[in-house]
Amino acid sequence: MAAHPDDVDFGLAGTVATWTDAGIDVTYCIVTNGDAGGSDPTVSRADMVVLRQAEQIAAAKCVGVSDVRFLGYPDGRVEASLDLRRDIARVIRQVKPDRVACQSPERNYARMPASHPDHRAAGSAALDAVYPDARNPFAFPELAEEGLAAWIVPEVWISGSPQPTHYVDITATFDRKIAALRAHESQTAHMANLPEMLRGWLSRAAALGGLPEGRLAESFQVLDIP
């Protein structure tokens, strides 16, 4: 669950690869089409939607994910609205996940790009969709009318949280994370130092998580929701 195409890849593609390697099915649900992304004024916004969806689908393949869903909200104007909560709750009831990963609704002053307003709004709506919307059979009755039964998600992993509690060693899947990020060509083609930049972030996370020198990690705040 993420606001923009490429958010999943910056935040947790390495972890996703460890999950798919373990045989876990992963679905991506992207709130916007990233139509406010890129810096080329000659690309129309409609073309940007097509491009960024295709890039996200290609990036997902790099880490073993083939189910990618777009909710089509406008990039740059995401709010934690009732409509968004219902639309995320719908996907949860369709997919029936054991775990949801989302962005942090909290502003992380140490990592402002992670705290983009769309990320905070998407994270807030995702948490509300997990609890209580998806599990309460009387929330959004239109979902029950669509034949979607209530679903309890017992675990949430928050990416970009100011209070990480869990560190995943992604040293073995780092190359696939970089491949996934490179698939977002309209966003990362100009970043010659992308692997070095990521190595810097991920080795700092690994050190914070107490992993041995030379390891790379993605960090999460993991919530158990009984």
Ligand SMILES: [Zn+2]
């Ligand atoms: Zn983003």
